[in-house]
Amino acid sequence: MSRMAVLAFCLAVPALVWGIAQGGLPPYLLHILALACTYAIPAIGLNIMLGYAGLVCLGHAAFVGLGAYTLGILAVDHGWSFWGALPLAAVVAGVAGGALGAVTLRLRTHFFMIATLAFGLVLHAVMNNWEELTRGPVGLPGIPRPEGFTLLGLDFAFRRLPDFAAFAVGATAVAFAISALLIRSDFGRMLVAIRQDETLAAAKGVNVTAGKVLAFAIGAAIAGAGGAVKAAFLRVSAPASFEYLEGINLVLIVIIGGAGRLSGPLLGALLFVALPEYLRVAAEWRLVFFGVALVMLMRFAPEGLAGILARVFRRRAAAA
Amino acid sequence: MSKLHRRTFVATLAAGLAGAGGARAQGGTATLGILTALSGPLAAPGRFQMNGFNLARDELNEAGGIEVGGRRLRVELKVYDTRGNPAEGASSMQRLTTVDRVPVVLGELSSGVVPAVAPIAEENEVPFIMTVPTGPGLTKQRNRWVFRVNAHNDMLGKALADFVAQRDWKPIAFIAWNNDAGRGGVRGMQEALPQGFPIAYTGYFNVGEVDFSAHITNIRNSGAKAVMLFMDEEPGSLAISQIRAAGLPVQLIGTLAMGSDRFLARLDAQRLNGMVQYNAFPPNAPIPRIQAFSQRYRARFNEEAHGFAAQSYDGLMVAAAAIRAAGSLQGSRIRDALARIEHQGVTGLIKFDAEGQAHPPVYVTEWCADGKRSILYPAELAAGCGAG
Amino acid sequence: MLAFAEQAVNGLMMGSIYVFVALGMMLIYGVMHVLNFAHGALFMLGGYVAQTIFMRVFDNYLLAVAGAVLFLILIGALLERGVFAPLRGNLRNQVIASLGLVLVIQNTVVAVFGPNALQFPVQATRATVQLGPLSFAVQHLLIIAVGAACVAALFAFLHLTKLGTALRAVSQNPRGALVVGIDVEATHKLAFALSMALAAIGGALLGPLFLVFPQMGDLPLVKGLAGIVLGGMGSIPGAVLGGLAIGVIEATSTLVLPTDWKDVVVFCTIVVVLLLRPQGLFGLRTRDDHG
Secondary structure, three states, X not given: OOHHHHHHHHHHHHHHHHHHHOOOOOXXXXXXXXXXXXXXXXXXXXXXXXHHOOOOOXXXXXXXXXXXXXXXHHHHXXXXXXXXXXXXHHHHHHXXXXXXXXXXXXXXXXXXXXXXXXXXXXXXHHHHHOHHHHOHHHOEEOOOOOOOEEEOOEEEOOOOHHHHHHHHHHHHHHHHHHHHXXXXXXXXXXXXXXHHOHHHXXXXXXXXXXXHHHHHHHHHHXXXXXXXXXXXXXXXXXXXXXXXXXXXXXXXXXXXXOOOOOOHHHHHHHHHHHHHHHOHHHOOHHHHHHHHHHXXXXXXXXXXXXXXXXXXHHXXXXXX | XXXXXXXXXXXXXXXHHHHHHOOOOOOOEEEEEEEEOOOOOOHHHHHHHHHHHHHHXXXXXXXXXXXXOOEEEEEEEEXXXXXXXXXXXXXHHHHHHHOOOOOOEEEOOOOOOHHHHHHHHHHOOOOEEEOOOOOHHHHOOOOOOEEEOOOOHHHHHHHHHHHHHHHOOOOEEEEEEOXXXXXXXXXXXXXXXXXXXXXXXXXXXXXXXXXXXXXXXXXXXXXXXXXXXXXXXXXXXXXXXXXXXXXXXXXXXXXXXXXXXXXXXXXXXXXXXXXXXXXXXXXOOOOXXXXXXXXXXXXXXXXXXXXXXXXXXXXXXXXXXXXXXXXOOOHHHHHHHHHHOOEEOOOOEEOOXXXXXXXXXXXXXXXXXXXXXXXXXXXXXXXXXXXX | OHHHHHHHHHHHHHHHHHHHHHHXXXXXXXXXXXXXXXXXXXXHHHHHHHHHHHHHHOXXXXXXXXXXXXXXXXXXXXXXXXXXXXXXXXXHHHHHHHHHHHHHHHHHHHHHHOOOOEOOOOHHXXXXXXXXXXXXXXXXXXXXXXXXXXXXXXXXXXXXXXXXXXXXXXXXOHHHHHHOOOOHHHHHHHHHHHHHHHHHHHHHHHHHHOOEOOOOOHHHHHHHHHHHHHHOOOOHHHHHHHHHHHHHHHHHHOOOOOHHHHHHHHHHHHHHHHHHOOOOOOOOOOOOOOO
């Protein structure tokens, strides 16, 4: 990122957050925006694994669920504040991600997909079956929105929808910034080198396994934080939100948006959440439409939306 | 993402919403919100729920609509599909209450969706009336805007538990869906049975799983005298046919929709003979309001009435009665009217307690040898074969 | 011990269904080297087509199964041409496209046939057979028998016919097959057709025993994948034994563990097998995945 872009980001995001919190937007739009953020944050995590390290993880929803249940159990059963539980949600998911990565990363593509799918299914079963801890399929209700606080003489509140939507956008921006910094760092360059040619990277002295495990742990931790945001938004953590289809949805979001591009998860999440909402009238046909759109995209524009946009801009720049 | 594109995107979305918002209550109509499942694994019960709502809407409109403040309003329904997913439920509720601006929302099937939906109803001051979810905790979240017309798991379990204990069917075994309905049912029954009542086996299966041979083997080896099935008609009919085919000498105990002619059509009188089940709506009960409803339902949909349809019919009728009593389409007034209402519905008297829970009667019916049912419980409504 | 034997037989019955799914996926994987995650949805589609033909057109179970096979082969040809062939060489895009197909097929079925489970009453298969103290549905035995027959026919085809040999050649070494003049394109189409036929037979067999409903392919898909991993990716005997083993493992696990944990047992088995013996019990393949 150029220095100008960093500056623009640092100015634009607080302005956007402040604008949203002013409450001028229709509540439904805010709701969709916040919901898109709850998909965008885990997708940003998945993009690090899938887009940059080339690891197709089909069980990503499990990490989101780990974060959501960590917040839910700590806040509802043990009276923790959201701010205390949020880092722990990220840590729990990150440790699980690192552990899963450490044991599965030596598997080749298809095996790796199946292993991560199995991991997601196991975690979903635990959320559903371990009723003493998770309340079972009915879910853990009554999860509070983040508590307000005063900082530098300014009051911050998050319970109302406009405030929470602003918080969700801010949280997404933070996750985006983390992933951008990471990708532009030596670590990011190492991941890309591994994706492009693992053998060559290893020959050049890159610790391939450590790099991948770290990418997995970071991606999972971001997903866990996203899960906490999602649980606080919906005010319930239920297994239905973390079933294996949701994990596949996250892969679709990253791919449709554009894997391996920083803006990909954001575009993908907006499209994934907003398009079905927009097409709501079509009932079951909307899912058919979404599936067809996905297949067509794979067929004709596999680089995703971010790729298409980049191409359009480049062409326009060339014409000018 | 560049700012330019975000702006165009928001503009497109907002334009779409404005178009959709045109359907809101205006002129001579009152648009009520419905949450249900039109797709996904819960779509089958969702259809019965919608039948109930549609029948109630049409009857209200044929009678000239709802009278509100001297005007007669036609009833329209705005239906959203939540697919049993909390996030979909929350979006739908947000859209119903702030875009469509409906005065009241009804329905939902999944107990897992309700905790995500209820706070939005509260924030936007719109009453929400459940007609199917059975999770007992849903009406205990101190949310004044939430109501439920149907009996929850603990109430259903209570009716049957007395009966099971009295007949001494022990030890008992359970086969249950591994979802909110199945696990909640088992839990409700365990709590309702007398302390220390022996439970020989509890088997859970995933929605969509249809092979019960592993459970049957385990039940045979557990020595259970009775098997209770927490699932709906489809897996229920398969479980019973497999239990009977295996020659298991057990008393069968069923749940909501297993005492119906629809269920009989999936099996036969011989295999059902002697089975008992709890039921919120015995379609042939010799109770005039039930028989009248069953007739109207058959005339409209050409099939036997279903409990979910009856509950949902009652839900919409209660909402209409509350709107009438409130004389307004304002959510808070309708809420206050609901809290006070006493409505004689198809499923029974609907009167909400302080938690918003109604207490309709729960029946226990038993299959006779000729494929008809008798009503065993409640005692004051007990009736012979052909009544249930 | 009797309980164990009984559960093992129960497991073999479900395992036979998993074998149908595992074999179908393995055939495509063998030559095209891609896992088709839409296979479960196609399996379900086979059940629907057979049910529709049986209830509305012919009232003959055999014709219904044959009709389902033909219909699915047609669909398979369209998918191969329109989706999988153009994406060749990019494993990730193929897998993702197949995930999109799941959405398309499942929801189209809901839209066309409705969300309810449909009955598929084939009277001849409703009878039961008494074996000692136990009884089994004829359809259960039919599934095992037809499964065994299909496996035998597939083996004979792959090993005794020229086409079958070509198919094996491509799956072992596509470049070498090209060099010796095998039409690799044609083998892809053939593998797809065979895979679709197996899916159709499987769906049409499962329907009468249970019901036909939009999600009926979901669990067999995941369990079939488990069977593939257990047996070894790319091995056809492995897919057969792996599928059966998954059925037996999940049925016998219920003797010692609560039944709601049986899927966990299956999935943990996959992960353990992958870690200790990633080539599976019979996997011979050492070639790297590409993509």
